[in-house]
Amino acid sequence: MIDPKEVADPQVLDRLAAGGFDDPFAVLGPHRRGRLRHVTAYDPGAAEMAAVVAGKAHGLAPVAGYPGLFHGKVPGAKPYLLRGRREGQEWLVEDAYRFGPVLGQIDEYLLGEGTHRRLWQALGAHMTVHEGVAGTHFAVWAPNARRVSLIGDFNAWDGRRHVMRRRGATGVWEIFMPGLGEGTAYKYEILGADGGLHQKADPVGFGAQHPPATASVVRDISGYGWSDGGWMGTRAEAQRLDRPISIYEVHLGSWRRKDGGRPISYREAAVELVEYARDMGFTHIELLPISEYPFDGSWGYQPVGLFAPTIRFGPPHEFRDLVNAAHKAGLGVILDWVPGHFPTDPHGLARFDGTALYEHADPREGFHQDWNTLIYNYGRAEVMNYLTANALYWLKEYHVDGLRVDAVASMLYRDYSRAEGEWVPNKDGGRENYEAIAMLQDMNRLTYGEEPGIMTVAEESTSYPKVSRPVHDGGLGFGFKWNMGWMNDTLDYIKREPIHRKHHHHQMTFGLHYAFSENFILPISHDEVVHGKGSMLGKMPGGEWEKFANLRAYYGFMWGHPGKKLLFMGQEFAQGAEWNHDAEIDWACLGNPLHYGMQALVRDLNRLYAATPALYARDCDGSGFQWIEANDADASVYAWIRRGNPGDPEVVVACNFTPIERPAYRLGFPQPGPWREALNTDAESYGGGGRGNLGRVEARPGESHGQPAHAAVVLPPLSAVIFIKDDGTTA
Known part of the structure; x- marks a missing residue:
């Protein structure tokens, strides 16, 4: 037995044995006393302990009054191993306390x-x-x-x-x-x-x-063999404002199920999801959050492991397999990112070190009443560092092409979803959250500065200015913003019976008053098909043919409208039921020609969009849009021109949101001559009635709708028709 005083102050040993000592390296491990090396080891499971040097054991004596604590002289300077014994069992381990610091x-x-x-x-x-x-x-x-x-x-x-x-x-x-x-x-x-x-x-x-x-x-995330150099070299070009961007939003856990109900894996998605998204003509896949999260029902929006791809679908390298495969197929990958809040689960960040470390201590600043979650303390430098570095991590380590930031409005305003007296004003007495704003600006500066060609997207539902404008111009620095106002207005319109639509006509035009104030994405996201909202098909009025025709016309309106596109999985083939995260989307419905036709329409819309510069090149520029007819409420008809760069063929889009055919609707055209009917949502191949313009119309000179030419066009009931100027070279 060794006298405790030969090892350390007994009060220190008391704390060490009780697990309350904060400087164990001061006592444990090797320490020189003069020219001799003394080793102290603590293993509560050991009855005997020895230090083994070059195969020779040097016994360590137990320290009196401290079971599991051993001390003794170990000659030389060579590394040693600790050999423990108890009740016939023996183990040989390295001593963690013989190693110096790692961080520089x-x-x-x-x-x-x-x-x-x-x-x-x-x-x-x-x-x-x-x-x-x-x-x-x-x-x-x-x-x-x-x-x-x-x-x-x-x-x-x-x-x-x-x-x-x-x-x-x-x-x-x-x-x-x-x-x-x-x-x-x-x-x-x-x-x-x-x-x-x-x-x-x-x-x-x-x-x-x-x-x-x-x-x-523990996961080794080093050493992955990326083979996506072709995509990475051209990504900046593919993600510019003047390029086609059509996003397929996916919840991996319910996109497709395997083997009796398990979710698809990252590696399976690298084949099946990537092939499907490419075939459908989407340019990007956006994944609902994959940062590790405890509760399936949160869909990932309450993460506890911001740096860990969820193990639900495989380990980190297999997530890289998915990104790598997408890139090789020419698809970008966007992740939903959640810096706005985190759950209160005891193993997470809540009161991490016994204090409100990551969150605000005051619940008026640190607790989300809507979601029962905690709000980051953005004013703390280390917390800001944690979040901004995490954004950069996904871009660098996983080659992700963009981050869509969730619930930005809840971050921007201190009084978000709070009654009077339940929030703390900023230093100027206002409601803006200066610290959160600074974090978002810093994140955008960092990510765009270090990873050129990426995109960041804000899900922001208010009129906060300059969300997608550069930080140096007073903006938040995002590349794009979801157009929530457009979504709400147009969905409210399209769900109405056609006979009532004339009274709400300008819900479909109002978005053009601000369409170019931000770089907008038009989102039909998962949020629109959950919590009793029904599916997109379920929102449509009328009987079966009217529901499908309405939805086809709406998608035609959306793809013809300025703004990048986003569609949540299942809506591309008009799933009838509301989204259920516990089951795969309803692939079986594709056996019905109407659903199959809807899928074909979305595929063709994407392909037409990508092949037609007038439909994307000036998505964020007002010079690329001009109304032809915005005021025909009685007929519920809308028509407009889309323009690309000089020399690009112009496009005319016309929509009829009544179930009445307009067989000879006089419509202005910006140029006389032949115009090809490039897409008609009433085509038989989409499940429609096959009514239309036999593939083309001839615009004659003569003013109409303020345009220098006109034609009598067929507008099928509940339809969208897209015409492209035929320059003689287009098939």
Whole structure:
């Protein structure tokens, strides 16, 4: 037995044995006393302990009064292993406390300042070779913790065994664990400032267990063999404002199910989803959040692991397989990103170190009443760093092409969904959240600055100005904004019985008053087909033929309208039922010719859109749009011109939102001559009645609707017809 005083102050040993000591490296591991090396080891599961050097064991004596604590002299300077014994069992392990720090001074400085742009390269779990030994380096930010330990199966989830090293004023704790690697489940056990013990998943962990299990998992995210150089080299061109962008929004968990009900995997999606989206003519796939989340019913919008692709569909490299395959097929990949809030699950960020660390302490600033979630403290430099670095992480590590930021309105306004007295004004007494605004601006500056050619998209439902304008121009810096006003107005119109539409005619035209104030995406998203809202087909009035005709006409209106396009899965073939995240979308309905026809229409709309510069080149420029007829409420007819760059054939779009055929509707055209009927939503191949203009019309000189030419066109009931100027070369 060793007298405790020969090892350390007994008060320190008391705290060490109780798991309350925050500087274990001061006691444990090797320490020189004069010319001799002394080793102290702590393993509550051991009855005997020895240090093994070059195959020779040097016994360590137990320290009196402290079971599991051993101390002794170990000659030489060569590395040693610890051999423990108990009741006939023996084990040989590296001593984590014989290794020095891993984080360098630059990391320490940037972490302390809250400006580490590569935060994920410093924090989290990294497989590495340190001081000649393979293992994993763990680092976590918990500045107010009294003690932080690494726990897992490797130490019986015992927080006394591997207390981490505090890195000065940074608030970061780290430890190198020799021998641990890929697939190791772990958490951090934190003795909080509040005196409580908290078992937390890694905020910067790259992997997680399958829910409902809640531990983080060591994942090696280095060394992936990307083969998407062709796409990456041309991405900036493909994602410009003047390029066609048509987005297929997907919830991977319910796009397609396999083997009796399991969700499709990343690797299966790399084949099936990519092939389908390409065949349908979409330019991008947008995935509902894949950052790890505990509750399936949140669809990913309440994440706990912002740096971990959810294990539901496979490990990180397999998610890369999906992105790589999409790129090789010429498709971009956009991720929904959620920096607005996080859930209160005990293994997550809530009161992470026993204090309101990531969130505001005051619930008037830190709690979302609508979603029962917590709001990030954007004014804290380290929290801003955590979020902006996470945005960059997905772009750099996974070659993602864009981020669609969820619920931006809830971030911009301190009084969002709050009654008077339930919110805290900003320093000027106003409702704008200056700190959140600064975070979004910083995120956009960082991502566009470091990854040219990417896009960021704001889901923002208010009239906040300059959302998609550069930060240097006073904007938020997003590339695009969802046009929620257009969506709400047009859906409200199209769900009405046609006889009433004339009284709401300008709901379909109002969006053009502000269509070019932002770089807009026209979204028919998952939010429009859940929570009792029904499917897109279900919103349409009338009997079966009218429902399908209405929806076909609406899609024609949407693809002819200025703005990039977004459609949620299942709506491309007019799924009849509301979306259910627990089951795959209703692929079986494609056996019905009407659903199959709707799918064919969306495919053709996408292809026509991509092949016709007038339909996309000036999506965000008012010079590319001109009304022909905006006021014929009695007939519920709308018509307009779309223009591209000089030399591009002009396009005329005409819509009839009544079930009455207009067999000879006099319509102005910007040029006389032949105009090809490029698409008619009433075509028989789409499930329509086959009424139309026999493929072309001849516009004659003579003013109509303020245009220099006119033609008598057939506008089928509940239809959209698209004409393209025939320059003699178009088939």
